[in-house]
Amino acid sequence: MLPLHLAGACRDWTGPGLAATLQRALESLPPGSLPLHLGVAQGGVVDDTDMAVTVLRVGAAADRIDAEVGVFFTEIVGGCSCGDDPAPQHAYCRLHLSIDRSTGTASCTLVLD
Secondary structure: OOOEEOHHHHOOOOHHHHHHHHHHHHHOOOOOOOOHHHHOOOOOEEEEEEEEEEEEEEEEOOOEEEEEEEEEEEEEEOOOOOOOOOEEEEEEEEEEEEEEOOOOEEEEEEOOO
């Protein structure tokens, strides 16, 4: 997984546009940037080339942004020896992000229910 750098979005991280800015920044990351492999349900491979992000909660502090996001992506499940193997499945997981306001560097962890 690549380090997350969201510094380009930091300038917009004030006021009511925060959630939309974060959503755009995450959706524009290169494939493999988010730890979606931790959220697969069937042991498949992540295809995040067409993912969608929903900002569920966001809060701003003086030094960081904390957010919880939902990510919709595709999980490619193989190994069933079916005619449509491997089969794409819709997948979803929640992630917690902590973003340093001064550098734009973000840590990202899976939210477990």
